[in-house]
Amino acid sequence: MTLSEEDYIKAIYHLGKGNNTTVSTNAVAEKMDTKPSSVTDMVKKLSEKGVVNYKKYKGVSLTEYGQKLALTLVRKHRLWEVFLVEKLDFSWDEVHEVAEQLEHIKSEKLIDRLDKHLGFPQVDPHGDPIPSKKGEFKKAIKKLLNEVPIGISGICVGVKDSSGPFLKFLDKNKIALGDTITVLDKEEFDGSLHIQIQGRKIHISNQIATNLFLKITE
Amino acid sequence: MTLSEEDYIKAIYHLGKGNNTTVSTNAVAEKMDTKPSSVTDMVKKLSEKGVVNYKKYKGVSLTEYGQKLALTLVRKHRLWEVFLVEKLDFSWDEVHEVAEQLEHIKSEKLIDRLDKHLGFPQVDPHGDPIPSKKGEFKKAIKKLLNEVPIGISGICVGVKDSSGPFLKFLDKNKIALGDTITVLDKEEFDGSLHIQIQGRKIHISNQIATNLFLKITE
DNA sequence: ACAAATTTTTAGACAAAACTAAAAATTTGT
DNA sequence: ACAAATTTTTAGTTTTGTCTAAAAATTTGT
Secondary structure, eight states: OOHHHHHHHHHHHOOOTTTOOBOHHHHHHHHHSSSSSHHHHHHHHHTTTSSSEEESSSEEEEEEEHHHHHOOOOOOHHHHHHHHHHHTTTOOTHHHHHHHTTTOOOOOHHHHHHHHHTTOOSSTTTOOOOOOSSSSSOOOEEGGGSSOTOOOOOEEESOEEEOOHHHHHHTTTOOOTOOEEEEEOOOEEEEEEEEETTTTEEEEEEEHHHEEEEEEEO | HHHHHHHHHHHHHHHTTTOOBBBBBHHHHHHSOOOOOHHHHHHHHHHHHSEEEOOOSOOOEHHHHHHHHHHHHHHHHHHHHHHHTTTTTTOOTOOOOOOOOHHOOOOHHHHHHHHTTOOOOOOTTTTOBBBOOSOOOEEEEEEEGGEEEEEEEEEEESSSSHHHHHHHHHHTTTOOTOOEEEEEOOOOOOOOEEEEEETTTEEEOHHHTTTTEEEEEE
């Protein structure tokens, strides 16, 4: 696969939300920041190659083979993200662009060894699951912290309230995007939570918990 | 720079042996496994961009700017080779092809961080020096082990005699390509050598020493 | 020195991946 | 249902990097 073909495969995969939904030419064009006519051309080529199912005017979806290719790309992308954050101290939000380049490197051995070097991580720095070599992987869902059951862990991926005071609170309490949070216990009385965050145990109000998004892998 | 442009820059650099000698169109074509006419085209383009000096029929050399680009590529290539060998347990001879891809990744931060992660290595697994961020670096020379002065270290990069018995000897004595060897002392009498290899101290005959190549950085 | 051999360049084509403009198909609104 | 709006495709170009074949320049051998 060429670089460009791989980019289309990933776009179709992500637009289909991993469920392999049929997606429109226009949607792909927008995602890839290109023109619909270019998408039509490429999609025809990918169809010839057995990567996608394509019927004129009817949209495009990945074949079994195409899905396998997409999962390999996702696996490579997320492993490189882990590498950048864990080994090279990149921050949460700096990794995407570089991983976007690294995912195109062609060497199965490289990815296997990288996986091992990183200790076979299950999720990337954004909390998204990393497909196994065979393409198996768990789905991730985004939940508000107050809806997370006791005993479950997730990665902090966003805030609902992005006001100054709330962000200041998070900063003061050293709660940051990318942090791993486990719900230890809930108080029936006021809905407040006992959580473990990056190893520390703290107690937060229900109001805080309703404004933090966690990504959970099942 | 595009991928292809970068490959030409590297080819011109390596053909010029780092001394920025003028090289012929045919030589570049052979190195790049392409046709001379393609080289002419590309060289014109690189000349427009100020990367090379080019006079019709007179060959091509890198400009100051082109040399800087070449050294950056060499730096990236060699740092990735160190990474593959040191961190991912690739062997000496498996790294080139993968590094050839990795060297094109565009992110200054990535290379700086990688350099730090690897402990600012001075040479790659083949004993070749790694240019600094500013493009400074030492020259490496290849010498037979018996010609290496006392106190000097190098990396074992080849054998002169590749017969079965000699290779078996090396294997039995755990002398392998990529090993770091230091000359500790020489016996005047028989020209035999006391060396340190990968930490171990051993004594080898002059005959062995005249059949092993070391790469030395000055 | 000059004909032959070699090297290098030019000219014209091609494939990949993009674009623009226009045509065709589908969807939407009433 | 059918005209209007939207989406998608087609047709024809463009750019990048390559190629072949032929022409031009340089080098070599005697």
